[in-house]
Amino acid sequence: MGMFVFVLVSVCRSCGFIGYVNYDCSFHQSATGLALSKTWWEALRYCRENHVDLVSVHTEGIQRWVETVARNASTDNVWVGLRHTCAQGWIWSDGSNSSYRDWNTGEPNNKESEICIQLQGTNGYRWADVACHWPNPFVCYDGE
Ligand SMILES: [Ca+2]
Numbered sequence: 001m002g003m004f005v006f007v008l009v010s011v012c013r014s015c016g017f018i019g020y021v022n023y024d025c026s027f028h029q030s031a032t033g034l035a036l037s038k039t040w041w042e043a044l045r046y047c048r049e050n051h052v053d054l055v056s057v058h059t060e061g062i063q064r065w066v067e068t069v070a071r072n073a074s075t076d077n078v079w080v081g082l083r084h085t086c087a088q089g090w091i092w093s094d095g096s097n098s099s100y101r102d103w104n105t106g107e108p109n110n111k112e113s114e115i116c117i118q119l120q121g122t123n124g125y126r127w128a129d130v131a132c133h134w135p136n137p138f139v140c141y142d143g144e
Contacts (some may be wrong), residue, residue, distance in 0.1 A: 033138040034073040040116040040132035043079045044093055047140035054081030055139040058098035067125040077123030077130075079138035084108075084115040084129065103127050142144055 032051060033043060048055045057063050057080050070078045081093035092098065104126035108114070116132035119125040 007107050014051055025033045034069065034078070037074060037135040038079075038138065039135060040079050040083065040138075043136070043138035043140075044081070047138070049142035051142045053094035053141065055141045056081050056092040056094055056096050056098065057102070058096065058100050058119075060100070063100075064127075066119060069120060069139060070119055070125055070137075073121075073137035075137060077118040077134075077136050078121075078125075079116065079125075079136045080120055082117040082127075083132070084110075101127065120136060 009061050014136035029061060033046060035048070036043075038046060044054055055062070055066060057066055066080065067076070075095050082090055083093065090101075102125075104120060104123045107127060110129065113131045114129040118130050118134075118136055120128050
C-alpha cells in the first residue's frame with residue numbers, strides 16, 4: 001500500500017494530471033513495453049518499476065498517440081492502464097480520473113473475468129475488456 005501511495009504522489013509531483021490534458025508531459029517519449037509480452041499485472045509492475053505507470057488514455061489526442069506507437073508493438077493488442085473493479089468500476093491504474101472511452105462495438109461486454117483493457121489493432125485500436133492473464137505488449141508513460 002505504501003508503494004502505491006508513493007506512486008500516486010510521484011505522478012502528481014512530476015507532471016500532475018494536467019499533463020495528460022495538455023499532452024506535453026513527455027510521457028509520449030516513453031512508448032516502452034512494445035517489444036515485451038506480459039500479463040496486465042506484470043505490465044503494470046514493469047511500468048511502475050521502470051517508468052511511472054501504464055498509460056492513461058484521457059483524451060482523443062492520447063488515444064491517437066497510443067495508436068501510433070502501438071503499430072510498432074510485437075502483436076496487434078496492447079495493454080493500457082484501465083481495469084474494472086467491483087468497488088470503483090472502471091479505474092486508471094495511476095489513480096487519475098477520466099471519462100474518455102473508445103470502446104469497440106459490443107464492448108465492454110463485461111464477462112466475469114474480463115476486467116483489463118486492451119487496444120485491439122484489428123479493430124482500429126479501439127478498446128475491449130479481456131482477461132488480464134493474456135500476454136500483450138503494453139504502453140508505459142514517464143513523468144518528466
Ligand atoms: Ca470483452
